[in-house]
Amino acid sequence: MNTPEGAEPFDFDGDYGGDYEYIARTVIPGYRSSFRQALALLAGRVGPSPRVLVVGAGTGIELVTFKTAEPGWRLTGVDPSRQMIEIARRRMREAGVGDGARLVHGHVSDLDEDGFAAATCFNVMHFLPDDGAKQSLLHDIARRLAPGAPFLLFELHGDRSSPRFDELFAAWSRYWKIHGMGEAERAAFRARIDEGIHWASEARILQLLAEAGFEDAWRYYRALLYGGWISRRALQPLRSSSGK
Template identity: 35%
Template sequence: MRRPASPASAPAPFDEAHAKVYDDQFAALNALKDCFHLLMEGYFSGLPEDARILVAGAGTGAEVRYLAPRHPGWRFTLVDPSAPMLAVARRHAEAGGYTDRCAFHADYVSATPLAAHDAATSLLVSHFLTDAVARQSYFADIAARLKSGGRLINVDLCADDTAHSFESVMSLWLSLMGLNGQSEDSRAHYRKAYGVQFAVHGPDAVAKMIEAGGFSPPAPVFQAALMRGWTAQKA
């Protein structure tokens, strides 16, 4: 799910064909997205009326579509290496009337300006970084673009694959994939790819990477099957 975020150890950016169908690709799981969007809004409550939000791995801009109407003074920096995905995000912004509050960067976070943002989102992004050094560097790149005390919410596919409960969690997740319309063969391929092509680090390892990237010890605030989320502040 979602999209790569760093040039190191990441798959190729999503192409135009993928961008066209992305918004509807996981429609049956929208309740999960709604949940961590609600957590995101709660965590960002109290930010200034003119807050600047960095959206790392912005894709088609779902986070901005949620936040922009609710916070008319906030400005957004959408960063994604896929120009086709950002083109969809821009069309959503034009339809929503908030394009003038958005800056679009078809690149990796590490290549974007070092502007001081009040908060950042990284939703279903860093699990594509299978190399631990690259993944920690990604969080450091986000921290470098936040003000001191700036807030981060991070959600990834993540599980301890050595735990006795892992296969039960994975079975539930694959059942959710089935509800979303994925075939049995597709789910079997997904199971083989997990821990190889994405999401190779367990929750303790991810939390340590976030902290080592320049954040306070992250708080675990969300879990739904294979999805886990943390909040943290720039140290």
């Protein structure tokens, strides 16, 4: 897990993308069950054949989980990494769940459709700086949802000024070791985090959701520094991303 000098700390079209499945299973508490939780929450809020937007399709586990349990769901997975798209496409083909699901290489802003009945965004926003990029992503998602549509957000988060953050981060680091990550791997992963993760507190996440056009947001999951929130696209018309 070495990052070449000058490379992005989280290069999803490079070595990090190739190792992503192993890393995610090792460092994210409840990684596999998080998709089943999302399925359980969404299934109670959508009809039998909804169009669902999956932001950050990654290696395709989320898409396969959804389509295996709910074959009638029509899925659109979007990811800016070509390597992730190819891995997801292969996984979906092997699972036999390609019908009614499409993969888009690009960003949410590139999508040419809206009116989705639900959306998810797992392990994406913490890679974006809070300089307008986080807000822009959430606003782009909201614009593509039908009014009242549910939205699930799952993120690494935390208030670095809080004394509890240090304790949770230390426990999270020990979690990597418990899951078998060696000392050199842990040091390399810590270096990636220090350089490439853009932390936001839960209060800030809730604020960003509200400003992007979501309402009734509440946390349904917490494990160390990971959290899951469910909200819904507001019923009233959305403001522009600039707030005007």
